Amino acid sequence: MPTVKFNTALIVGAGSGLSAALARVLATEGIKVALAARSTGDLAGLAQEIGGATFTCDASKRADVDKLFADLDAGFGAPEIVIYNPSYRTRGPLIELDPAEVEKSLMVSAFGGFLVAQQAVKRMLPKKHGCVVFTGASASVKGFALSAPFAMGKFALRGLAQSLSRELHPQGIHVAHVIVDGGIKSERRPEPPGKTASMLNPTSIAATYMHIIHQPHSAWSSEVEVRPWVETF
Amino acid sequence: MPTVKFNTALIVGAGSGLSAALARVLATEGIKVALAARSTGDLAGLAQEIGGATFTCDASKRADVDKLFADLDAGFGAPEIVIYNPSYRTRGPLIELDPAEVEKSLMVSAFGGFLVAQQAVKRMLPKKHGCVVFTGASASVKGFALSAPFAMGKFALRGLAQSLSRELHPQGIHVAHVIVDGGIKSERRPEPPGKTASMLNPTSIAATYMHIIHQPHSAWSSEVEVRPWVETF
Amino acid sequence: MPTVKFNTALIVGAGSGLSAALARVLATEGIKVALAARSTGDLAGLAQEIGGATFTCDASKRADVDKLFADLDAGFGAPEIVIYNPSYRTRGPLIELDPAEVEKSLMVSAFGGFLVAQQAVKRMLPKKHGCVVFTGASASVKGFALSAPFAMGKFALRGLAQSLSRELHPQGIHVAHVIVDGGIKSERRPEPPGKTASMLNPTSIAATYMHIIHQPHSAWSSEVEVRPWVETF
Amino acid sequence: MPTVKFNTALIVGAGSGLSAALARVLATEGIKVALAARSTGDLAGLAQEIGGATFTCDASKRADVDKLFADLDAGFGAPEIVIYNPSYRTRGPLIELDPAEVEKSLMVSAFGGFLVAQQAVKRMLPKKHGCVVFTGASASVKGFALSAPFAMGKFALRGLAQSLSRELHPQGIHVAHVIVDGGIKSERRPEPPGKTASMLNPTSIAATYMHIIHQPHSAWSSEVEVRPWVETF
Numbered sequence: 001m002p003t004v005k006f007n008t009a010l011i012v013g014a015g016s017g018l019s020a021a022l023a024r025v026l027a028t029e030g031i032k033v034a035l036a037a038r039s040t041g042d043l044a045g046l047a048q049e050i051g052g053a054t055f056t057c058d059a060s061k062r063a064d065v066d067k068l069f070a071d072l073d074a075g076f077g078a079p080e081i082v083i084y085n086p087s088y089r090t091r092g093p094l095i096e097l098d099p100a101e102v103e104k105s106l107m108v109s110a111f112g113g114f115l116v117a118q119q120a121v122k123r124m125l126p127k128k129h130g131c132v133v134f135t136g137a138s139a140s141v142k143g144f145a146l147s148a149p150f151a152m153g154k155f156a157l158r159g160l161a162q163s164l165s166r167e168l169h170p171q172g173i174h175v176a177h178v179i180v181d182g183g184i185k186s187e188r189r190p191e192p193p194g195k196t197a198s199m200l201n202p203t204s205i206a207a208t209y210m211h212i213i214h215q216p217h218s219a220w221s222s223e224v225e226v227r228p229w230v231e232t233f
Numbered sequence: 234m235p236t237v238k239f240n241t242a243l244i245v246g247a248g249s250g251l252s253a254a255l256a257r258v259l260a261t262e263g264i265k266v267a268l269a270a271r272s273t274g275d276l277a278g279l280a281q282e283i284g285g286a287t288f289t290c291d292a293s294k295r296a297d298v299d300k301l302f303a304d305l306d307a308g309f310g311a312p313e314i315v316i317y318n319p320s321y322r323t324r325g326p327l328i329e330l331d332p333a334e335v336e337k338s339l340m341v342s343a344f345g346g347f348l349v350a351q352q353a354v355k356r357m358l359p360k361k362h363g364c365v366v367f368t369g370a371s372a373s374v375k376g377f378a379l380s381a382p383f384a385m386g387k388f389a390l391r392g393l394a395q396s397l398s399r400e401l402h403p404q405g406i407h408v409a410h411v412i413v414d415g416g417i418k419s420e421r422r423p424e425p426p427g428k429t430a431s432m433l434n435p436t437s438i439a440a441t442y443m444h445i446i447h448q449p450h451s452a453w454s455s456e457v458e459v460r461p462w463v464e465t466f
Numbered sequence: 467m468p469t470v471k472f473n474t475a476l477i478v479g480a481g482s483g484l485s486a487a488l489a490r491v492l493a494t495e496g497i498k499v500a501l502a503a504r505s506t507g508d509l510a511g512l513a514q515e516i517g518g519a520t521f522t523c524d525a526s527k528r529a530d531v532d533k534l535f536a537d538l539d540a541g542f543g544a545p546e547i548v549i550y551n552p553s554y555r556t557r558g559p560l561i562e563l564d565p566a567e568v569e570k571s572l573m574v575s576a577f578g579g580f581l582v583a584q585q586a587v588k589r590m591l592p593k594k595h596g597c598v599v600f601t602g603a604s605a606s607v608k609g610f611a612l613s614a615p616f617a618m619g620k621f622a623l624r625g626l627a628q629s630l631s632r633e634l635h636p637q638g639i640h641v642a643h644v645i646v647d648g649g650i651k652s653e654r655r656p657e658p659p660g661k662t663a664s665m666l667n668p669t670s671i672a673a674t675y676m677h678i679i680h681q682p683h684s685a686w687s688s689e690v691e692v693r694p695w696v697e698t699f
Numbered sequence: 700m701p702t703v704k705f706n707t708a709l710i711v712g713a714g715s716g717l718s719a720a721l722a723r724v725l726a727t728e729g730i731k732v733a734l735a736a737r738s739t740g741d742l743a744g745l746a747q748e749i750g751g752a753t754f755t756c757d758a759s760k761r762a763d764v765d766k767l768f769a770d771l772d773a774g775f776g777a778p779e780i781v782i783y784n785p786s787y788r789t790r791g792p793l794i795e796l797d798p799a800e801v802e803k804s805l806m807v808s809a810f811g812g813f814l815v816a817q818q819a820v821k822r823m824l825p826k827k828h829g830c831v832v833f834t835g836a837s838a839s840v841k842g843f844a845l846s847a848p849f850a851m852g853k854f855a856l857r858g859l860a861q862s863l864s865r866e867l868h869p870q871g872i873h874v875a876h877v878i879v880d881g882g883i884k885s886e887r888r889p890e891p892p893g894k895t896a897s898m899l900n901p902t903s904i905a906a907t908y909m910h911i912i913h914q915p916h917s918a919w920s921s922e923v924e925v926r927p928w929v930e931t932f
Contacts, residue, residue, distance in 0.1 A: 094401070099348060163376035164381060166377060
């Protein structure tokens with residue numbers, strides 16, 4: 001079984017534990033990694049560690065995304081793998097929600113995914129080669145009470161992923177949606193004592209992303225969920 | 234079985250065949266109907282026929298929605314039934330889509346639903362009485378190729394509906410999402426000759442909306458799909 | 467909108483609160499009702515009340531179902547409406563389940579639905595007229611822990627309903643699957659005191675069945691769920 | 700990230716291209732493989748190649764499954780990985796289906812999965828270690844016209860898998876359901892000329908099974924679908 005080869009990757013929404021884990025495993029495989037985030041101050045250490053580049057970008061802004069890809073074109077090269085992680089959530093009873101925050105949730109969680117995918121796919125199509133992975137959540141498939149804005153953004157991102165899978169798979173571009181169903185362990189958000197693997201280990205999630213990315217085109221997954229063994233669902 | 238009683242209804246996105254059919258059946262039951270649309274020029278005849286009122290409102294604009302409900306408060310009264318129909322779609326390959334159109338699809342199809350629901354529910358909660366119905370489409374549950382913007386908007390609206398069902402049902406407010414899976418027959422878009430009932434009859438759809446609206450709270454539906462007998466699915 | 471007309475109905479699995487409520491509302495509309503159950507001793511009163519007939523039938527047994535329809539042919543007439551309610555459940559940890567009980571769950575909940583639908587549809591097809599409704603449960607769409615046998619039976623019944631909808635709708639026969647998501651109130655199983663409408667009222671469920679049965683073929687529903695306003699989902 | 704270690708595997712329904720591919724990749728990782736099938740005549744070559752053992756077993760028969768596991772206990776050892784592949788399908792219009800064939804579809808596709816899982820999990824629970832993978836199909840999530848029996852069996856198997864995931868994950872046993880959405884390439888069923896990767900390569904599917912099997916318990920998948928890049932869905 002020939003392994004699909006990739007040379008470059010872009011992680012949008014870098015900064016969280018998942019993005020860092022993805023960056024590290026991509027680098028381990030010899031893939032050059034670009035990290036894009038609204039604020040890149042915290043990414044310098046990671047970028048140095050993996051020999052990657054950082055880019056400042058608010059993915060919900062068209063001008064920012066256009067500039068990101070122009071900058072990539074000018075040096076880094078077009079990314080063959082693109083992972084879209086950003087989301088924005090606000091919670092509360094319907095009548096207390098701030099409409100500006102709800103709009104922001106749609107823009108960051110879903111519209112930014114469209115903007116990034118559009119620029120990325122423009123560069124992938126001529127080579128009929130590339131992989132785009134969108135990061136979903138429990139709220140991608142279930143709208144929870146008091147959490148309408150997050151559900152709206154994540155449902156919309158899933159709709160985007162489905163449409164793009166159907167459009168782009170036959171053109172050689174793999175599009176996948178990963179539902180991360182549970183809390184991700186991080187330094188700021190450690191597991192409760194005595195509860196081993198009760199939260200998602202970012203390195204474990206990253207392994208599933210890498211499996212998807214390496215799937216040969218005879219057997220592509222469009223949607224995969226991962227959750228801790230003790231998670232209720 | 235006691236029938237739930239309603240006195241007032243608001244249809245947002247009035248103008249299409251479905252809205253007119255809904256307006257007529259609501260009026261037949263003695264319910265006072267407000268029709269809101271971006272442009273109300275075409276609604277004068279319908280409003281006169283059913284003894285209803287018209288309101289100009291772009292539901293994707295917060296100021297418009299605020300004004301709509303202020304105007305309703307000032308005379309018509311708070312609507313006990315609210316039906317949200319607007320959607321905006323643009324089609325094409327990902328790389329040819331206009332980002333402004335994609336944003337508009339999210340704003341009209343989903344964000345407007347939030348804005349209207351928020352204002353409506355503020356007025357329903359004190360009475361623990363009301364019904365909100367969102368109009369979905371095939372694209373609410375399946376993202377079709379070349380139709381990502383519509384899928385994004387309709388998926389997001391479904392996420393909103395699910396969250397609101399879970400939040401508001403225990404507070405006495407019924408929230409439902411109706412998936413209209415097929416083309417709706419209208420004067421501008423008649424059925425192909427010889428293909429009886431190959432398209433959805435708006436009056437038939439309206440009958441299902443009315444059934445949902447009248448369901449007693451012991452057995453509420455959250456999601457119902459309707460499609461023509463000959464529709465492939 | 468012309469109303470679809472039906473003259474005869476068969477309720478299989480009669481006896482529960484839902485079946486009795488369905489029988490009563492069908493009778494109210496002038497529809498002649500046949501009640502079939504493994505044991506018909508308890509049905510005499512209901513049959514007399516509604517002027518209906520009773521038939522003894524274990525729906526999971528082919529010979530019984532063949533005999534039921536032969537008996538119907540001989541006098542009552544072919545049913546134009548068929549409602550399939552039976553299910554059998556057994557609960558417990560996987561390793562404690564009795565295989566014979568698991569098999570019975572599949573046979574009663576799903577295989578019997580096939581047997582009944584096959585005989586019913588044979589008689590409906592020549593007239594291109596009829597409606598078959600299968601009763602589902604929460605377990606039709608979610609496999610709960612410690613309840614694998616019920617999930618197996620109810621999932622299978624839903625697969626049957628979906629296949630038959632796709633096959634038979636274009637032939638004029640309406641097939642629907644109703645997910646009853648919650649406990650049904652009955653004399654043996656009353657609501658907790660002070661918890662109004664915390665359980666499904668069988669008459670309320672029956673109203674939704676009747677709505678489905680009366681839908682014109684321009685706008686048929688294939689799947690509808692109903693649950694109490696306070697039910698968690 | 701520590702890799703989960705397995706020493707023994709059982710593939711039920713061995714014989715198809717997928718089973719052989721799974722057997723080979725398991726053997727490559729040093730895992731001892733037992734192959735069980737109704738008829739093992741064709742498996743001798745594969746068993747010799749991978750150093751595995753063969754067992755005759757009709758998985759839909761309780762006595763056969765009991766004997767299979769007794770035989771495994773007596774020599775091979777309890778399998779830590781179990782993969783359930785068997786299915787039986789019959790197609791046609793509802794009224795032409797042979798009830799015996801429909802029953803067989805439920806028994807082979809779903810009941811056998813229960814029997815095998817029950818015996819396997821009995822042996823896994825004391826060690827809180829094991830992985831059970833059920834093989835699904837497109838028909839696991841969509842009931843196609845003229846294919847009710849296959850949908851019934853595959854829906855039921857999915858219900859089983861969901862219930863067991865929820866019961867067994869917190870006890871350290873990973874249960875997954877893989878939806879193989881497309882035709883699997885084999886010697887008997889080659890790809891159309893000029894249609895590269897238009898069918899699923901069994902080795903590619905097996906790679907996804909192995910990924911699931913190796914997932915650490917912090918990030919388990921319960922359901923994964925795989926399909927060829929050109930498959931319509």
